[in-house]
Amino acid sequence: MSRWSLRPLLARLTALLGLWSFFNAAIAGEVQYHTFESSTLGHAYPYTVYLPDNYDAEASTPYPVVYLLHGSFGNERDWVAKGNLAQTADRLIRAGHIPPAVFIMPGSRSWWIDDHNEAGRSAFFNDLIPHVETHYRVGSTRALRGVGGLSAGGFGALNFALEKPEMFGAVAALSPASYVPYPPPNSSAHRHPSFLDEQGNFDTALWDTRNYPAYLEEYRINVTPRPSAEESDIPPVPLYISAGRSDVYDAEFHARQLRQAMERIQPNDVRLDLYPGGHTWRVWRASLPAALTFMFQHIGDTPTGQ
Template identity: 90%
Template sequence: MSLLPFPGNRRCTRYPFLIKLAALLGLWSLFNTAIAGEVQHHTFDSPTLGHPYPYTVYLPDGYDAQASTPYPVVYMLHGSFGNERDWVAKGNLAQTADRLIRAGHIPPAVFIMPGSRSWWIDGHNEAARSAFFNDLLPHVESTYRVGDTRALRGVGGLSAGGFGALNFALEKPEMFAAVAALSPASYVPYPPPNSSAHRHPALLDEQGNFDTALWEQRNYPAYLEAYRIKVTPRPSAEESDVPPVPLYISAGRSDVYDAEFHARQLRQAMERIQPNSVRLDLYPGGHTWRVWRASLPAALTFMFQHIGDTPIGQ
């Protein structure tokens, strides 16, 4: 069958414009039917920061603000010197979420992508960690029909956002059902010399020097012992009061910051605490969006094996 019904039932070579137009219309139609969820950009006044807090929200197709059952919500953190639009503009989060929801791999869910000037810590330039917990979460939970319990909440991020997501889950395991850290900038003992951590205002002291003491206080090893005690059953109990937070890790094998090595270190540290709740995937590539886009479907699928256990809108 020919592309267009021209005489002779032969492939048309005399009307290249029509062929190109038909192809473009087909791609346009495919693109518009593929994008089902809605993406919005908002700000709200943050008392902690003293300035507007920006965020991007993905609402799944058919989102119902009056649904009787709240939607699961996942907070996705951007990387160093990034912003709240990165996950949609560069990471294909909306398309990936649409595809996974349509395929039934994850339930309809809300994704919140906040913006931060810090490394998701209370650093030298802003109190990003405090603003996340004290301002962003209450705002989101009062604005959208999302869960406000551990079972319906997850957190993930890439690079510095992976550093932040991991720290949030370790500090407050009672708040998150799963965490994903993509190429996490959770370097031990310190970031490599080429890391942007050495020039990021969140981590520079008044003299402009990298604050090693602050890094040690905010990096994941500082949280491990308190986390272990929280999630490990006491001798007289079969289960702990707070379950471990299942952890997904990914990294590129050619990462210029040696993320594979640090990811393996992180996996070993976490497996000593929760041996059956850690997954590490390695991908060809570096510290790039190509790797993060490739690992996002696996990260979200892993997370939603643990987030949300009730049907939406029932």
Template identity: 75%
Template sequence: MRKRPPWRLGAVSLFGLFAGLLATCSTALASSVERHHFDSTTLGNPYPYTVYLPDGYADDSDTVYPVVYLLHGSFGNERDWVAKGNLKQTADRMIRAGHILPSVFIMPGSRSWWVDGHNEAARSAFFNDLMPHVEERYRVGDERAMRGVAGLSAGGFGALNFALERPDLFAAVAALSPASYAPFPPANSSANRHPAFLNEQGEFDRQLWEQLNYTAHLEDYRIQVTPRPAAKESDVLPVPLYISAGRSDVFDAELHARQLRQSMEKIQPNDVHLDLYPGGHTWQVWRASLPAALTFMFQHIGQPAQSESGE
């Protein structure tokens, strides 16, 4: 594996970079999708992922790309976003139209709900293994402004939690029909039977759910992104949040999405957006909302931060 060159971008150089990225977009994009895996120390087994590489991507290029992590849903896998979510076609079209920057999309696989649950330390593996691997293997930026995270259903649960726990790492987050149920999952949710939340007795671990759900992160997140006394700005910026849900979702995702929006608007009133779509907890809704989610995210990804410490 090649060694990562010592390139880092400051806020000033980002403007010129992104103008160049958009200028390289051709009418017919020759993007690629590849499946890979690497040995995860945290998991003790191979970590699978699918990667979308934009037209013109080359390991020996000087171009640095934004990276977006896309998380799958409960009992899904790393192939879902390409096979069912039309990620390649959507990204190609949006890059060609100039709606988003040419970017690398990483679609990891997990047997958990993106948590350190009873069956797999998925959260730790994401932060400690996957992100370092991606930033060494691919020509992606390692600044907050160059990263986004998104997911659907259980992946929306995971993406939201990642952004709330580490707002210093992500410039934007999107949660599509997030399975971020408060206080507990509905009876028909797969969370009730997923190995991530089943204790040794095979019962749903309500205490673990409460510890891992987004509601447990809100106060620490609020403290991180709220200016301290006598300070005009906080050291860490809020993570703008896009939420979507289907109006006929069998898990009542609209209700929980509205609760999530209300909770987040108390912390960052100008950085939360909710879209509602006709349909249920299905790929039809997620495919429909993906362009809006990416458009929202790329209003913030690739934008030089003005108030983060050290920049």
């Protein structure tokens, strides 16, 4: 085939690529970076927000909202800068796999608990969520709210859902650092200020009271129907778990432990996906679409304008 006969084909390909690029650029959410003063922390609370394409602050129906927590020593920009959150959300919304939704990615110096470093848990519930629900057109009910996280953020998201199942319609824990009984020696938990006592030692007692086994019995009671009822007042929180098969912290083993513990309580509401790879963004980026698709099977409605 001569170079002259290739020209029509190349022209078509160029036109198609241009159309594809225009379509993707035309349907894209907006990422913003903000702070507000947290009375709990006594300093500015940073967060990143993803707003879907054509976000309408006056929509008659609120948008579903998902809070995504970063990992140990991470920050509020990680999910966008390293996790491709915006591109993934754009693609899933465009394909109709999830509805237009707002994603809030807060920053914290803690492991999402009230710890030796800061009151991360209290700031999340008492300051961040009220701030978000005041400034954005998002739902304030369980049916429109989800929480997820990776590594230490998965630890935090899981704990939030177990502690307050009345607040979250679904939870995703990607390579959760929910180690039982304690973090492995190479885990950053052993050097994170959250778990270091005044002598600089890892606080095992604090870990015992903050890790998910401490919440399981009360959670089970909350979501289990009474003998005279067919359903409980608070439904179980559907749980998505993922892990890399070659994770240096043995996340697959701990993820399987977590699934087993949760399936005793809610056998039909737990999913575990395993991926090739380690404790890395490659695994978290790969599992994010499945995690969000799972979550939005249980939360969210498409908002409509007034």
